[in-house]
Amino acid sequence: MKDARIDRRLFLRAIGGATAGVAAATALSGCGTGTSRSVAGSSGKSSKTLVVRDSGGTYGDANKTAIYDAFTKETGIRIEVVNIQYAQMLAQIQQGRPQFDVIDDSMSDFLRFKKAGATESLDYDRLKNFKNAGIAKALVTSNAVGKNYWASVMAYRTDAFGGKKPSSWADFWDTDAFPGSRALQGLDADRPVLEFALLADGVPLDKLYPLDLDRAFKSLDHIKGSVKKFWDTGALPGVLLGRKEVVATDVWHGRLDALIKQGSPLAYQWNGARRQSNALGIAKGAANLDAAYQLIDFALRPDVQAAYAELYPMAPSVPAAYKKLSTTTAANLGSSPEHLKTGFDMDVEWWDENDDVVAKRWQEWTHA
Numbered sequence: 001m002k003d004a005r006i007d008r009r010l011f012l013r014a015i016g017g018a019t020a021g022v023a024a025a026t027a028l029s030g031c032g033t034g035t036s037r038s039v040a041g042s043s044g045k046s047s048k049t050l051v052v053r054d055s056g057g058t059y060g061d062a063n064k065t066a067i068y069d070a071f072t073k074e075t076g077i078r079i080e081v082v083n084i085q086y087a088q089m090l091a092q093i094q095q096g097r098p099q100f101d102v103i104d105d106s107m108s109d110f111l112r113f114k115k116a117g118a119t120e121s122l123d124y125d126r127l128k129n130f131k132n133a134g135i136a137k138a139l140v141t142s143n144a145v146g147k148n149y150w151a152s153v154m155a156y157r158t159d160a161f162g163g164k165k166p167s168s169w170a171d172f173w174d175t176d177a178f179p180g181s182r183a184l185q186g187l188d189a190d191r192p193v194l195e196f197a198l199l200a201d202g203v204p205l206d207k208l209y210p211l212d213l214d215r216a217f218k219s220l221d222h223i224k225g226s227v228k229k230f231w232d233t234g235a236l237p238g239v240l241l242g243r244k245e246v247v248a249t250d251v252w253h254g255r256l257d258a259l260i261k262q263g264s265p266l267a268y269q270w271n272g273a274r275r276q277s278n279a280l281g282i283a284k285g286a287a288n289l290d291a292a293y294q295l296i297d298f299a300l301r302p303d304v305q306a307a308y309a310e311l312y313p314m315a316p317s318v319p320a321a322y323k324k325l326s327t328t329t330a331a332n333l334g335s336s337p338e339h340l341k342t343g344f345d346m347d348v349e350w351w352d353e354n355d356d357v358v359a360k361r362w363q364e365w366t367h368a
Helices: 004-014 057-075 086-094 107-116 169-173 194-200 213-224 236-242 257-261 289-299 302-311 319-324 337-342 348-366
Strands: 049-053 078-082 102-106 145-157 182-185 227-231 248-252 266-282
Touching: 049 289, 057 078, 057 289, 057 302, 086 107, 102 107, 102 289, 107 266, 107 348, 145 236, 145 302, 169 194, 169 213, 182 236, 194 213, 194 266, 213 348, 227 236, 236 248, 236 257, 236 266, 257 266, 266 289, 266 337, 289 302, 302 319
Parallel strands: 049 078, 049 102, 182 227, 182 248
Antiparallel strands: 102 266, 145 248, 145 266
């Protein structure tokens, strides 16, 4: 199966900007090579350099503007960024020489880190902004705390159905009422969207897990003949919709924003959105533990979360951030009060345990 950590990289690349090279720990903030962890300071503030791993691209740009630069201005602690991926991170940690302190990564990867003993257990008493943040329980684990959400949602051409709007995955599956070709995310892009097949078949949001694989693939059988493409990169849904090769598809939210702003007749449908999240944690053996906690705590402030969401279409994990967001931005985020009610959080533990089983069955199904 294609590794979910690579899928996450593809997602970030897809919704804006190319991810920086993954073979080297490339510094983005111009603060050195990562070998020097402190510098001489001229003020009373700390003069340390904290190294953070994130995925780069416009995701990293938003981190720099909304979080890193603001943190440095407030504390004097400079941020250096590296873009290495999971396997390289794990290797460095296991060798006892991590070249980074804080990890910004998917909850799925943090689950793997936990099993490998590669991350510190978080002391939540050291995160004062966490105490009243109201972060969802699914985003609070022993080694990571949720930073923001992203989502897979339905997208469709607004000129395709004579004024009708699909409002559920059942409508997506209904090619009589909503005729036309479809596209769906395939295994090479990320974990298949079996949940959408179950929702289309009438399974309630709160009864999705554990996923009934027999029922999911039986539901997929009904739509298979109308699926023109099982897409493998985040760019394809917009291309297929734009060329009118399909009239509806699932898509990583945010990927169509630029097209919609340019006037393309496209829209998102949030009902039944599958939410995933990025989180923050600390590498085992991190050189700057105190500063790492300071940065994580800073990133959980409502004003910081709001500043980030205004720059990049990933949703705050802290509900109070919505009081500081513009109405337009808030309406287009997966953790808005309205969208929280109509979507669901991916069960990363279920997927981690069943990735191989699902991959084998998906391959058999697509080639049948």
